[in-house]
Amino acid sequence: MVKNFDELSPQEIVRELDRYIIGQYAAKKAVAIAIRNRIRRQKLPEEWRKEVLPKNILMIGPTGVGKTEIARRLAQLSGSPFLKVEATRYTEVGYVGKNVESMIRDLVEISVNMVKKEKMDEVKEKAEQMVEERILDALIPESRRPQPTGIMALFGPQPSQQSPEERKLLRQKREELRQKLRAGELENEMIEIEVEKEAAPFVGVMGPAELEDLGIDLTSMLGNLLPKTRQKKRVTVSEARKILLPIEAEKLLDMDKVIQEALDRAQNRGIIFIDEIDKIAIKSTGAGPDVSRQGVQRDLLPIVEGTTIMTKYGPVRTDYILFIASGAFHMSRPSDLIPELQGRFPIRVELSPLTKEDFVRILTEPQNAIIKQYQALLSTEGVELVFTPDGVEEIAKIAYELNQRLENIGARRLYTVVEKVLEDVSFQAPDIPTKKVIIDAAYVQSKLSKIIKDEDLSSYIL
Numbered sequence: 174m175v176k177n178f179d180e181l182s183p184q185e186i187v188r189e190l191d192r193y194i195i196g197q198y199a200a201k202k203a204v205a206i207a208i209r210n211r212i213r214r215q216k217l218p219e220e221w222r223k224e225v226l227p228k229n230i231l232m233i234g235p236t237g238v239g240k241t242e243i244a245r246r247l248a249q250l251s252g253s254p255f256l257k258v259e260a261t262r263y264t265e266v267g268y269v270g271k272n273v274e275s276m277i278r279d280l281v282e283i284s285v286n287m288v289k290k291e292k293m294d295e296v297k298e299k300a301e302q303m304v305e306e307r308i309l310d311a312l313i314p315e316s317r318r319p320q321p322t323g324i325m326a327l328f329g330p331q332p333s334q335q336s337p338e339e340r341k342l343l344r345q346k347r348e349e350l351r352q353k354l355r356a357g358e359l360e361n362e363m364i365e366i367e368v369e370k371e372a373a374p375f376v377g378v379m380g381p382a383e384l385e386d387l388g389i390d391l392t393s394m395l396g397n398l399l400p401k402t403r404q405k406k407r408v409t410v411s412e413a414r415k416i417l418l419p420i421e422a423e424k425l426l427d428m429d430k431v432i433q434e435a436l437d438r439a440q441n442r443g444i445i446f447i448d449e450i451d452k453i454a455i456k457s458t459g460a461g462p463d464v465s466r467q468g469v470q471r472d473l474l475p476i477v478e479g480t481t482i483m484t485k486y487g488p489v490r491t492d493y494i495l496f497i498a499s500g501a502f503h504m505s506r507p508s509d510l511i512p513e514l515q516g517r518f519p520i521r522v523e524l525s526p527l528t529k530e531d532f533v534r535i536l537t538e539p540q541n542a543i544i545k546q547y548q549a550l551l552s553t554e555g556v557e558l559v560f561t562p563d564g565v566e567e568i569a570k571i572a573y574e575l576n577q578r579l580e581n582i583g584a585r586r587l588y589t590v591v592e593k594v595l596e597d598v599s600f601q602a603p604d605i606p607t608k609k610v611i612i613d614a615a616y617v618q619s620k621l622s623k624i625i626k627d628e629d630l631s632s633y634i635l
């Protein structure tokens with residue numbers, strides 16, 4: 174039986190992460206402990222809960238070694254809304270720009286979309302039935318059952334006068350069409366559908382973004398007041414299905430419930446990954462941009478400590494949101510952060526640079542390994558891609574050497590190298606007669622040696 178995430182021990186969480194991320198044991202262990210501690214803290218009695226401070230994480234390590242990937246996978250495993258932001262994108266409150274509180278609003282938005290999608294999947298079957306009815310209505314409008322409501326029942330158009338025989342015939346025709354529709358025979362038939370189009374509200378001096386920062390959502394406030402216009406569209410049955418499914422599914426949702434659950438999930442399970450924290454950790458010289466960087470750190474404090482942020486969906490407590498800050502710290506040190514903020518990120522982990530051996534494993538082992546991705550892609554055209562061990566080794570070696578020579582971008586280098594190696598195969602796939610391509614060391618060299626020799630060319634292509 175699959176265990177509920179909350180029941181997984183830190184060790185089991187690490188094992189799960191091992192399926193996607195090679196090495197970096199210390200970082201995996203740290204996030205597993207942090208997430209487990211959050212669950213523990215939530216179970217404490219109220220008076221204790223306030224005393225135990227959240228244990229956020231600072232990940233220190235070069236670019237492209239798995240920092241974001243670990244956090245993202247953890248979020249996926251635990252069904253947590255996940256937001257990645259860059260610390261340098263924010264400005265101090267009072268200055269023009271995005272202030273740090275907006276990250277909580279963004280997290281909530283992600284949470285709402287996440288819950289909405291799940292709920293829509295739950296009602297998908299029912300929504301599909303409703304779409305079927307709407308398509309049938311469009312195919313034979315005469316067979317539509319009039320459903321006047323409210324004042325329309327009194328003053329709206331009355332159902333046309335059909336005799337019982339006519340009605341029976343129409344119903345039969347509708348059922349015949351339904352069978353054809355289900356058999357997929359009508360997919361390219363053109364029909365006319367009506368969709369609601371929200372009138373865009375006029376936004377004055379302040380743009381929606383600034384208002385959003387104040388917790389005001391003008392679009393949805395006015396959107397409810399402004400009349401919705403209906404728009405007719407001529408589309409094929411299959412297009413109509415794509416357009417109507419989310420509309421019908423949304424009608425079946427109880428949005429109040431969705432929002433409650435989304436707020437709850439953001440507050441209790443949310444994970445915010447703050448990249449480039451090192452870039453705002455420059456020691457202050459007392460004036461200019463340094464001051465504003467310190468300002469951003471100060472603004473971050475209450476959020477990381479636990480405060481209430483107003484969002485358009487309602488207030489959100491930040492006490493249990495897990496914050497993972499990350500940076501290379503080439504030019505600064507964690508001790509350059511303001512002391513209070515240092516204290517809020519007590520778990521420190523260093524991620525190691527990746528070795529050539531790590532590259533070999535990253536290419537082949539993770540569930541979504543790069544090589545597996547290409548094999549899956551090409552298999553759709555009946556081409557079997559076979560990588561020999563020396564072929565994989567050669568790709569890893571070249572990527573590793575390029576990182577040393579150009580700029581060390583970690584595992585990201587593997588993507589560009591593999592793409593170049595497989596460029597011709599991808600291009601010729603439909604016409605390959607043997608349908609089996611072997612990628613060995615010689616093949617890799619034949620595709621890359623010319624580019625590697627040329628420094629300029631490599632820095633553009635690889």
Ligand SMILES: Nc1ncnc2c1ncn2[C@@H]1O[C@H](COP(=O)(O)OP(=O)(O)OP(=O)(O)O)[C@@H](O)[C@H]1O
Nearest residue numbers: 193194195235236237238239240241242535584585
């Ligand atoms: N240890 C690893 N195991 C498997 N894949 C990895 C590893 N490290 C990096 N990758 C892959 O490389 C890519 C970049 O990694 P990631 O986004 O985690 O970088 P990062 O360390 O967060 O760097 P940055 O701070 O620049 O964002 C991802 O697609 C990831 O799958």
